[in-house]
Every structure is written in C-alpha cells, then in structure tokens.
Amino acid sequence: MNLRRSFIKDLLRSEEADIEVNVKGWVRTKRGNKQIAFLAVNDGSTINNIQVVIDIANFNENQIKDITTGASLSATGTLVKSMGQGQSVEIQAKEIEVYGTANPETYPLQKKGHSLEFLREIAHLRFRTNIFGAVFRIRHAMAFAIHKYFNENNFYYLHTPIVTGSDAEGAGEMFRVSTLDVNNPPKNEQGEIDYTQDFFGKETNLTVSGQLEAELGATALSNVYTFGPTFRAENSNTPRHLAEFWMIEPEMAFYDIHDNMDLAEKLLKYVVKYALDNCIDDLNFLEKRLLDEEKMKSQNERSEMPLIEKLRFILKDDFVRLSYTEAIDVLKNSNPAKKGKFQFPVEWGIDLQSEHERYLVEKHYKKPVILIDYPKDIKAFYMKQNDDGKTVRAMDVLFPGIGEIIGGSQREEIYDKLSNRINEMGIPEKDMWWYLETRKFGTVPHSGFGLGFERLILFITGMSNIRDVIPFPRAPKNAEF
Ligand code: 4AD
Numbered sequence: 115m116n117l118r119r120s121f122i123k124d125l126l127r128s129e130e131a132d133i134e135v136n137v138k139g140w141v142r143t144k145r146g147n148k149q150i151a152f153l154a155v156n157d158g159s160t161i162n163n164i165q166v167v168i169d170i171a172n173f174n175e176n177q178i179k180d181i182t183t184g185a186s187l188s189a190t191g192t193l194v195k196s197m198g199q200g201q202s203v204e205i206q207a208k209e210i211e212v213y214g215t216a217n218p219e220t221y222p223l224q225k226k227g228h229s230l231e232f233l234r235e236i237a238h239l240r241f242r243t244n245i246f247g248a249v250f251r252i253r254h255a256m257a258f259a260i261h262k263y264f265n266e267n268n269f270y271y272l273h274t275p276i277v278t279g280s281d282a283e284g285a286g287e288m289f290r291v292s293t294l295d296v297n298n299p300p301k302n303e304q305g306e307i308d309y310t311q312d313f314f315g316k317e318t319n320l321t322v323s324g325q326l327e328a329e330l331g332a333t334a335l336s337n338v339y340t341f342g343p344t345f346r347a348e349n350s351n352t353p354r355h356l357a358e359f360w361m362i363e364p365e366m367a368f369y370d371i372h373d374n375m376d377l378a379e380k381l382l383k384y385v386v387k388y389a390l391d392n393c394i395d396d397l398n399f400l401e402k403r404l405l406d407e408e409k410m411k412s413q414n415e416r417s418e419m420p421l422i423e424k425l426r427f428i429l430k431d432d433f434v435r436l437s438y439t440e441a442i443d444v445l446k447n448s449n450p451a452k453k454g455k456f457q458f459p460v461e462w463g464i465d466l467q468s469e470h471e472r473y474l475v476e477k478h479y480k481k482p483v484i485l486i487d488y489p490k491d492i493k494a495f496y497m498k499q500n501d502d503g504k505t506v507r508a509m510d511v512l513f514p515g516i517g518e519i520i521g522g523s524q525r526e527e528i529y530d531k532l533s534n535r536i537n538e539m540g541i542p543e544k545d546m547w548w549y550l551e552t553r554k555f556g557t558v559p560h561s562g563f564g565l566g567f568e569r570l571i572l573f574i575t576g577m578s579n580i581r582d583v584i585p586f587p588r589a590p591k592n593a594e595f
C-alpha cells in the first residue's frame with residue numbers, strides 16, 4: 115500500500131470514515147494489554163494526537179516492542195469512528211513501519227510534567243512536548259499575521275542589513291563582527307587595533323535595529339517594515355531580554371506620533387484577533403496549563419484573568435494614551451510609591467522600570483497604555499524634539515504582564531536639529547552622512563516603531579520566560595544548540 119500521507123490535523127476534522135489512510139509521526143504514549151495496543155501519535159500539525167489501534171495478533175512481536183514513547187513511525191490503516199472518549203476518529207492499523215526507536219531507558223521525555231527549566235536544557239527535544247508544540251505553532255501564526263497585516267495595508271517588507279557600522283540605538287551594546295586574529299590583531303601607529311585591515315575595512319557589528327535603513331526606504335516607498343533578527347550585548351539576565359531577538363520595525367513617511375500610535379494599536383489588535391481566530395486549540399491548551407499552574411500558587415500571586423479572556427480584553431477598549439510627565443504624576447501618587455514599595459524611586463527624568471510600567475497597566479489603568487513625550491536624555495538621538503526643549507516625541511506601548519512591548523517615535527526630520535543632537539551626543543557625524551542626507555533632500559515628517567516579537571509571543575501564549583518562546587535562546591553565557 116502506498117497511500118499519500120495525511121496530516122493528523124486534517125484527519126481529526128474529517129467527516130469521512132472507513133477510508134484507508136496513512137499517518138507519520140511520533141508516539142506520545144502507548145497503553146493496552148497483550149491483545150491490543152493504543153498509541154497516541156502526534157505529527158506536529160495540531161496539539162491533538164490521533165489514536166492508532168493495533169491488534170497485536172496481526173503484527174510481529176519485535177515490531178511491537180519497538181513502538182515506545184518517542185519512536186517515529188508510519189501507520190497505515192482504516193480511519194474509523196472512535197468508540198473511545200475524547201476523540202472522534204481513530205486508525206485501525208494494518209501496517210506499521212518504525213523509522214526510529216527511542217530507548218525507554220534513555221529517552222528524556224518519558225513522563226509528563228517536566229519543568230520548563232529542564233526542557234530548556236534539552237531544547238533539541240522540547241519541540242516534542244505539547245507546550246512547545248503549541249508555542250511554536252503560535253509563533254509561526256503570529257509571524258504570518260504580521261506579514262499579512264502589512265501586505266494588506268500598503269507596506270513593503272524591506273530587508274535591512276545584519277552587519278552594520280552604526281549603532282542605531284546609541285546604547286553601545288553591540289557584538290563585534292571581525293575576521294581579525296583576536297590573538298594578534300594588526301595595530302596602527304597609535305597602537306590601536308587597525309580596523310582598516312579588517313574584512314569590511316572598518317569596525318562592524320551585528321545590528322541592534324533595522325530602523326535607520328528602514329527610514330531610508332520610507333523616504334521613497336512611503337510605508338516599509340523590517341522583520342528580522344537583532345542583537346544586543348546587554349547583560350540583562352531577565353525573563354524579558356534576549357541577546358538575539360526578532361523585531362518588527364515599520365517606518366512610515368508622512369506619519370506623526372498620533373498616526374504612529376494608531377498603527378501600533380491596530381497592528382497589535384489585528385494579531386491578537388488572528389491568534390484567537392486561528393490558534394484556538396493551542397490557546398485552550400496553554401490556558402488550561404496556566405490554570406493548573408495557578409492552582410499551585412497562593413491567592414495573591416494569581417493572575418487576574420485566564421489567557422483567552424486576557425486576549426479578548428485587549429480587543430475591547432482603546433489603549434490609554436498619556437504623556438510620560440502625566441505617568442510620573444500617577445506613579446508618584448500611587449500607593450506603592452507612598453509606601454516605598456517600588457525598588458526604583460520615581461522622579462521626573464528616570465527611565466521607567468518594569469515595576470512602574472506594570473503598575474500603570476495592571477493596577478492603575480487596567481488597560482494597555484501608550485506613553486509619549488519622554489525626557490530627551492533617556493532616549494535615542496533620532497527622536498523628534500519637542501518645543502519644550504526637554505522632551506522628545508517618543509512612544510512606548512506597555513502591556514499587562516510584559517511592560518514595554520513596543521518602542522518607537524516620530525523622527526527628527528529637520529537637518530540642523532538632528533545634526534546638533536548627533537554632535538551633542540558625541541556620535542561621529544561622518545558615520546551618519548547617509549542618514550543625514552535624507553534630511554537634506556526631500557525630507558518628510560515620519561515615524562516608526564519596533565515591536566519585540568518574542569515579547570508579543572510571551573503575551574499571546576502566557577509563557578513567563580522569553581527563553582521559552584524562541585527555539586534556541588541566546589542569552590549571557592548561553593549559546594547551546
Ligand atoms: O525600544 P527599542 O530598543 O527600540 C528600537 O530598537 C527602535 N529602533 C525601534 C524603532 O523605532 N524602529 O526596542 C523595540 C522593542 C522593545 O519595545 C522590546 O519589545 C523589544 O524591542 N526588545 C527586546 N526584546 C527582547 N530582548 C531584548 N533584549 C530586547 N530589547 C528590546
């Protein structure tokens with residue numbers, strides 16, 4: 115029999131019965147007795163397994179022995195309506211071919227309920243668990259939804275470079291790219307490393323953001339976006355930071371900060387709705403997992419809403435919009451500030467910490483919040499300067515459980531102001547000539563933002579550690595796999 119392989123997702127939805135089918139996948143569990151075996155087989159197309167029923171008398175003994183949790187196989191047989199509970203159809207097996215066995219003594223995923231920390235150590239196998247299957251199917255769906263949204267709204271996908279000579283965020287948190295011999299680098303007359311002899315003839319790094327190049331594209335194509343990996347050598351060992359993460363950066367000519375906020379809100383609502391419409395089996399599973407986890411927690415540690423309700427909640431209301439200065443007032447008058455409960459004291463001019471952002475979103479407004487007009491000294495050089503001389507047209511979108519999910523701004527489009535700021539901040543102007551030229555020739559008001567893809571996936575899946583929403587996390591002292 116040489117039947118075309120069906121995906122389990124399609125068979126479970128199938129209205130047909132008593133047809134011959136073939137599935138290929140991995141055994142999740144095997145139970146039964148001497149006469150009959152029931153396999154739960156999964157092929158990654160859905161969180162749900164299909165049951166394969168084996169009448170042991172029809173198979174040879176060695177083959178049955180090889181079919182254990184973790185083994186990969188091809189099963190051919192008749193698709194029939196299932197008598198058992200919890201599944202609509204099952205396969206009565208006629209032929210089984212085992213591709214790869216998985217020794218029960220050594221296969222790490224024998225039982226259910228491994229900790230996420232343990233699974234991180236076996237990231238090469240964790241795809242085979244229900245949790246990570248769900249997370250990575252959702253991650254795919256969110257990437258697709260983002261491209262779909264932009265494609266439907268007159269944006270072009272622009273591929274900006276990974277290797278760059280400029281520090282877009284000016285934070286100096288870059289990974290060097292070099293082919294020089296680290297043990298014996300060439301030196302110039304001043305005794306400094308001579309990068310003119312390096313591969314690119316200058317110092318280069320992995321990019322922290324595609325924004326500056328996206329701005330160049332936007333000054334002709336109007337609306338562009340990037341969606342690529344970005345790299346930051348910041349030593350933040352937190353559940354919200356990675357050294358390699360993916361960012362979506364739209365950049366729009368003729369947009370002011372208000373248009374920018376509107377786009378951010380529409381995009382976020384669109385992708386959340388897409389998840390609800392297209393990933394409901396996985397979301398249900400993740401919600402149940404979280405509810406089970408909650409039962410182990412004390413009353414005051416529990417989160418307020420089940421996952422799916424939390425996602426629906428985002429769609430319901432407008433995000434709250436206010437200025438940084440107003441937010442500082444709210445924080446100063448808050449209970450935690452009065453009782454000295456914030457770890458970082460609140461003062462105008464501070465960079466808001468996660469605890470402050472989450473207070474605003476989760477306790478005070480109980481909605482996503484967009485903050486604008488931040489002090490210029492805590493923001494990047496390219497942001498449009500306000501007339502007060504103190505603040506810039508920055509915008510951060512803050513989400514429950516996450517804090518900052520988006521950072522962006524209106525850009526400074528006036529040549530002199532931008533050039534002054536670049537000099538003020540000690541950025542070498544000669545490296546930025548191409549960026550400045552867009553302000554010389556046909557400059558336009560424009561805006562953009564960066565959405566942290568993994569932070570979005572954290573929010574959608576309800577996972578709590580960013581290392582669990584990217585296949586192979588890169589973090590300080592950690593580049594395994
Ligand atoms: O606020 P950030 O640094 O903004 C920029 O890079 C701008 N160039 C974006 C733009 O205007 N085009 O980063 C944007 C977002 C953050 O809001 C956060 O969601 C995410 O990127 N992010 C990180 N995600 C994971 N790990 C890290 N280390 C991150 N740093 C930023």
Ligand code: MG
Nearest residue numbers: 518520521522
């Ligand atoms: Mg930011």
